[in-house]
Amino acid sequence: MADTASTSTVPVRVASFALCAGVGVFLARAVLAIPEDEPGVAPLVEAALPYSGVKNPVTAVLLNFRGYDTLLEIAVLVLATIGVLSLAVGRAEVLPRVAERADPVLSALARFLAPVMVLISGYLLWVGEFGPGGAFQAGSVIGAAGVLLALSGHARLSWMSGFALRVMTGVGFVVFLGTAIGSMLASGMLLEYPPGMAKDLIVVIEVWLTLSIGAILISLFLASATPVEELRGRMEEHR
């Protein structure tokens, strides 16, 4: 049954299967060995929650207790965007053509959807303080709104491909890093917010993170808009 043209040779497949089966058995034993009804670190989070500045324990872990995880995460996002943008050639010329061919139905729908999506994004950002939500969810909705606008021909194309979007992709990381270093100068530890300021600082970080993540997702999507044939032609030119 196997399509031999698109898979490896039989010995490689058998060896890989054996390897993966071994890893699977090892993993199954490992996850079954994890004890249940163990409180783990949950009580620590609960005990420290009143000092975190937010009421949602997941947000508290993300932006306060393990803030460096989130700082490195946004750094990874910015790095990936730089990588994707450096591989993208000639996307500015493609966007007007996408706008020209936009489906009128999609276009009309996007006019209604985009403001609602921005509103939902704001709601998700606000709700993250005490429930499931936060900067990443809000940012992904902004990103989806931007992609929808670009595909339906509503976006200001100069804005979409321009300098402003690139600044937006970096600003969340810069604000977060600035806060981390600032709080280190104030209280001696990286990301240890001064007492009483945790909530304000988290809100500032989250707002900028939301805008940045939205801009990053739009950039990642639009950077790959150039058709392959055109890309090939441009790479020949550059040679």
Place this chain on the structure above:
Amino acid sequence: MSQVDLYTLAGSTLFVIGLYAIIVRPHLLHKIIALNVSSAGIFFVFVGIARRVPGPVPDPVPHAMVLTGIVVTVSATAYALALAKRVYTVTGSAELDVSGAGRESQADG
């Protein structure tokens, strides 16, 4: 077998399925999809682990880690797709040569 065991075992299985496809499938797009399948398996395991605490509220730390992981997976996927597109643009194929022969013919691409 408890609910937690079911989730973590299903997650491990997903991870292994993805791992197998990453090794065996020569097409870059297949590898990227397989990478996403195996990351979904890891998230599954973490969400299962978060539920093992007593009481109704799950452990927030694995949840926060999964959130971080999803974002990293998205950015890794985007970069991998951009690289795969570049490979296709340059060589005309997004498939790695697994036959062992014909490497010379593709070397100058």
